[in-house]
Amino acid sequence: MKINSERIKKAQSLMREQGMIGIMIMTRDDYQYFFGETRVQPRAIIPAIGEPVFICFKAEEEEIRSALSDKEVKVFGHVGEQMSSVTKTFKSLIETTSGAPGFAFDGKPKVGMQMWFQTPAFLVDLFRKLNPQVELVPSDPVMDPLRMVKDQEEIENIRQAQKIAALGMDRLKEMLEPGRSGHELATEITYRMMTAGASGTSTPIHINSGIRSCWIHGKVDHEVINEGDLVVVDLTPKYQGYCGNLARTFVVGKPEAKQQKLIDTYFEIISATREALKPGVTVGRLDRITRGICIENGFEEYHLSGISHGIGLRFEETPASTILPHHKNVKIKENMVMTIGHTILAIPGYGGVRFEDVYLVTPDGGEILVDYSFEYNIK
Amino acid sequence: MKINSERIKKAQSLMREQGMIGIMIMTRDDYQYFFGETRVQPRAIIPAIGEPVFICFKAEEEEIRSALSDKEVKVFGHVGEQMSSVTKTFKSLIETTSGAPGFAFDGKPKVGMQMWFQTPAFLVDLFRKLNPQVELVPSDPVMDPLRMVKDQEEIENIRQAQKIAALGMDRLKEMLEPGRSGHELATEITYRMMTAGASGTSTPIHINSGIRSCWIHGKVDHEVINEGDLVVVDLTPKYQGYCGNLARTFVVGKPEAKQQKLIDTYFEIISATREALKPGVTVGRLDRITRGICIENGFEEYHLSGISHGIGLRFEETPASTILPHHKNVKIKENMVMTIGHTILAIPGYGGVRFEDVYLVTPDGGEILVDYSFEYNIK
16 A cells, blocks of 8 residues: 555645545555555545545455555444444534635535446445435546546556557457457457556457447457458456557458548547647547548548547546546646547448557657557458 | 347336336446447437437438438537437427326436446536436446346357456567566567457556555556566456456465465355355345455455446446445346456555455356456466
């Protein structure tokens, strides 16, 4: 455990600005961000004023205490005790905070919580039921300003994840041929990436071939690759908690004119958006550039918004406009890490293409973290 | 796609009993249960009266339509369109349902949704905001009676997943020795299980050694196994969407008396709860049996509730009393598939043990799906 006091202090300052008396940490990514390690069921409260409180399973207490020295640790033996610790902590936080400067509550005091994919609906409903004295709100206004901009260690972890993705893609290229199934390929790619240090992938590996290359998301199954197929492959290995994201499209055989046009259009999109990926620009602007290129190439009706998203401890993180549409207005800053190539360019009933890489935002545009070949023609 | 009309009809009958005008399907497990395939972003509505409505990404429309013949398919290009399709469908459902027998709404009409780990909090909040005309409730009262009792095909899929888990455990036993890291072992186990047909695992592989064997959940990292360690290994491969769950504890070296006592107590627990796993019994009863054995062996303070849970398309499904405590009152029925050995028996600061298998409930007790060796002593 390596508690990051700097990040905690910044979060506390943002909590006070937002009128939150604390944030409830229940996801591995936020837990790792503040405390430098992951747990399967992480539970901690960071108050706006004071020290973090840890809530852990009773048989893990000794280990956590020894890493924490003077921090408060509450233990539980079952979910009821866990919830009751949380409720008690917030009740006492309301008391200690209510007299503090800037904490005159209009209505209920606010508590922040991450509300993304890692937070299950029933836990939020349960929290609300057991803590009617507080208003639960998304912790994004506290977490986003912190987590969007990456430090050097984070950038290197993402780069390493992306290097591992490249090894996985190399393995795919060695094996890709008609008759192989997606599952067979995914098995070998997973093994290659785990051997290189990936703990796993943040989304299932996508290998979508033929008409399935149209899919907005993907999966792997036992369908086989056929001659002439477009094959979209999307790899998202995790390394030290950080995510990579590398997608390539391959044509098994000689590309037809329509396949070639999709690919060429995508390359044009990447080149233009990458150049535009500078501080001050919004994700919405990148989408408008993409749309313009789609129109020029006669693909207007196939344009999808969301060409770029943030990446870090979550595979998709702020800005992620395909999940939270208002993120299209988020201003991009230096040292954010973003993908370009998130959306599929697909002709329904025919096929689709996607080439996705991870870029560091610099004043000169997107600096690719790992420069992986864009070769798409397999034999 | 293989639409299961029988299951849909049963669900509709339960919806009418529960006063739900429909259920919103947003998770892969429910989608597979009714429609025989998975999608990464499945969206469908099953109304209490009438045919299912599918909401799909526009480039997937043709493929879905061709599989569906006459069902209603609505398409979206982005999340806003998706949500608006949902809202329109429920508005029209309220109209068509409000005149039907048994559908006089007291207050708002109810809509069911799965609220477990696969349903992210923000989607539920968004649904509630966009559909204020309905009351969103857990779909469990409709889904539980259906999904708890397994048919023959489901049992065989779970058995196959469990056979794959056994192959993974064999691979572990070949490799387990001091100096190996959890990650190294997990890499080889994953490869073995995927080669045997697993799509992946439903939880990360757990390999907890030494003091970490106390953990209520687990993880894998680069820490190495030491001579004398208790090593808890938990494997949850998925096969055709169905989950296996096999846990074993190993002692690397000769067990000390305290390690031996933990193991012997756990064996006693398994034997007694397995015999009790009969129709009519509650999960709470299995926990009381477990507690009794812990008391007899001087381990009362280390007893945890939740020795058994349901398993199927979800790794933990109803009854799952460690997630939803009121499930301790669920009555077990014939042909339910349950694990025994879910909870760790751990002495804080020392170590813990767990041996988990999957059983079919029969009038004679739990019939183990795959009879895997309980050998625990490695060299």
